[in-house]
Amino acid sequence: MEVMKTLDSNAWEWLAEKPPTQWSKSHFKTHIKCDMLQNNLCESFNNSIKTIRDRPIIRMLEMIRCLLMRMIQWRRDKMSSWPHQICNNIFDHVQQKKLEAYNCTVQWSGGPKYQVDAGKGDQYVVNLDNHTCFCRKWDLSGIPCAHGIAAIHYKGGKAVEDYVHSYYSKDSYMALYNNLIMPINESQLWEKTNQTAIKSPAYTRQPGRPRKDEAKAAARVRRKNAYVRAKAAATAKKTALNASQPNAAETAGIGLRASKRQRK
Numbered sequence: 525m526e527v528m529k530t531l532d533s534n535a536w537e538w539l540a541e542k543p544p545t546q547w548s549k550s551h552f553k554t555h556i557k558c559d560m561l562q563n564n565l566c567e568s569f570n571n572s573i574k575t576i577r578d579r580p581i582i583r584m585l586e587m588i589r590c591l592l593m594r595m596i597q598w599r600r601d602k603m604s605s606w607p608h609q610i611c612n613n614i615f616d617h618v619q620q621k622k623l624e625a626y627n628c629t630v631q632w633s634g635g636p637k638y639q640v641d642a643g644k645g646d647q648y649v650v651n652l653d654n655h656t657c658f659c660r661k662w663d664l665s666g667i668p669c670a671h672g673i674a675a676i677h678y679k680g681g682k683a684v685e686d687y688v689h690s691y692y693s694k695d696s697y698m699a700l701y702n703n704l705i706m707p708i709n710e711s712q713l714w715e716k717t718n719q720t721a722i723k724s725p726a727y728t729r730q731p732g733r734p735r736k737d738e739a740k741a742a743a744r745v746r747r748k749n750a751y752v753r754a755k756a757a758a759t760a761k762k763t764a765l766n767a768s769q770p771n772a773a774e775t776a777g778i779g780l781r782a783s784k785r786q787r788k
Contacts, residue, residue, distance in 0.1 A: 549664060554656075557666035557691050581722055582711065593705045600701045606694060610685050614667060614692040618684055621670045628674035638675035650675040655687055666691055 529536040544551040549559060570577075576587045608615050629641040636653035648658040648671045656662055661669040666689025668676065673684050690696055708714075 549660065552664055554660075554663040557664070557689050559661070559664035581724060586711075589705060593707070596701050596703075596705065600698065603694060603697050603701070608685065609694055610688050610692050611694060611697055614688060615685075617667060618673075618688065621668065621673050622684065624670035625673040625677065628671055630674050630678040632675075632678060638678065640671040640674050642671060652676065652679060652687070655689075665689075 525536065525540070528539070539547065545553070547561065549561075552559065572591065573584075573588060576584050579587065603611070606612055610618070627643055629643075631639040631641070636651050638650045638652065639647065640650050640657075641647050650657045650662075650672050652672070652675055655666075655668075655672075657669050657672050659669055659671060661667075662672045668684055668687050672687065676682065676684050676687060
């Protein structure tokens with residue numbers, strides 16, 4: 525913070541007003557098992573439905589329902605054939621950390637705690653019983669860091685995957701997608717009720733010009749202008765050809781018939 529204050533005092537004042545639990549990993553809670561500063565779930569969902577957001581309400585909801593049906597089934601089938609006990613992305617992450625663990629030196633004098641020297645003056649205490657490391661990467665994510673993996677290899681007896689939190693296990697993933705979205709009939713076959721029909725929300729014009737409609741209108745104008753220019757150029761070319769060779773079409777027809785007779 526002191527370095528930031530010397531670089532940009534305005535940024536320091538803005539950040540100092542916010543609690544450290546919102547922006548500093550050193551103050552994050554460890555039971556969540558997530559070390560991300562932001563969650564892109566909403567952005568991913570909005571991106572997946574951007575082509576259907578303009579549909580009528582019932583049609584839009586039906587398309588989202590079908591999208592979720594396909595996604596759940598695809599992910600469940602893909603994970604069911606995965607041969608390892610932890611999910612594929614986590615498995616790849618662990619493999620990368622295993623390579624980094626080769627640069628660590630472990631010292632141990634008994635008990636669950638290990639002293640791990642990562643080089644360049646970095647030294648941390650790893651507790652294998654509590655699945656923690658003083659660098660806090662293991663604490664926050666639930667995935668062993670390079671220092672923890674080095675201690676696991678030093679101790680032996682268990683695989684690194686056994687120390688990964690159950691949140692990332694194949695069983696947890698399959699349990700997450702165990703719920704099914706049941707198929708339904710077409711809307712005309714739905715049961716009739718006395719409930720009030722769903723209506724579109726009242727439209728309120730937003731300030732400014734609609735960017736989406738403006739882009740569509742501009743694209744239509746460009747296509748129309750390009751068509752007009754191309755048609756005008758073709759007409760001018762045809763007119764110029766007829767003016768320079770008045771009997772070009774007749775001459776071409778005579779030549780074609782003559783060539784056919786020669787082939788016979």
